[in-house]
Amino acid sequence: ALGALGIVYGDIGTSPLYALRECFSGPHRVEPTHDNVLGVLSLVFWALIIVVSVKYLVFVMRADNRGEGGILALMALAMQRKRGEEVKVRPVVVTLGVFGAALLYGDGLITPAISVLSAVEGLSVATPFFEPYIQPLTIAILVGLFLIQRHGTAGIGAIFGPFMMVWFLTLAVLGVKELVQYPAVVWAVSPLQAVKFFLHNQGHGFLVLGAVFLVVTGGEALYADMGHFGWRPIRWAWFV
Known part of the structure; x- marks a missing residue:
């Protein structure tokens, strides 16, 4: 499970960093008022619950292809039809599979740079x-990461698993500290805060939802990396 933590959750564990920033400082930002902050936090919380906990961990990870996950494994499952049906659906399924793989490649190009930066x-x-050194440090870290990837998933997981554990524990400690100081933030767990956010901001709230959705980028890794770790360590690492 520690290896899964280092490989699978490295992306989704840092996504809230730039997602929240975009909500309050991006091109479609909202003012960081009390109600808006609670509304955005509520959207973030329920996006993680619905997309990651329910969609991926409960449903999508059941669609494994002999233990393998990912868009191509899903494509192979979709083509397991009767012979007559297979001829009809194959072009559509292959097109969708290639399109999904292209999106995954695009995500793999963009996300590391954004997350590290x-x-x-x-x-x-x-x-x-450190202001003048932000970009050089980012480039150096990315080059270093790609250089050590040749050691394979097991080696990378053994290295980054403890780092991600420290990262999440640090977030937990800081979160509890802020929660003690501002206990009212617990109201963000209520979906009513998200509803109030949309009622107050109306159409602009849906533009902010695009930034909120950034928190689940990397969620596809839960399914794509199932062949490396199996579904048990991935689920255990998320819920525990």
Whole structure:
């Protein structure tokens, strides 16, 4: 499960960094008022519950192809029809499978850069000294990450598993600290806060929803990496 934590949850574990930033400072931002903050947090919470906990971990991960997951495994399952039906659906299914694989490649190109850059930008919040070094540090980290990928999933998981554990524990400690200071944030668990957010912001709220959806980027890794770890460690790492 520790290896799954390092490989599978590295992306989705950092996605909220830039998702929340886009909600309050992006081109379709909303003002960080009390109600808007609770509304956005409610949307983030329920997006993770519905998309990751329910969609992927409960339903999608059941559609494994002999233990393998991912868009191509799903495509192979979809083509397991009777011979007559297979001829009819094959072109459509193959087209959808290739299109899904192309989206995954695009995600693989964009997400690492955004995730690492968002994390390194936190240094400039601590001190302006690091401001000129944000981009060089990001490039150096990305080059280093891609250089060690040749060691395989097991090796990468063994390295990054403990790092991700420390990362999530740090988030938990900081979250509990802020929760003690601002207990009213617990109201964000209620879906009514999300409803109030849409009622107040109307059409603009749906534009913000596009930024909120960034929190689930990386969720596809739960299914795609099922062949490496199996469904048990992935589910265990998420719920525990």
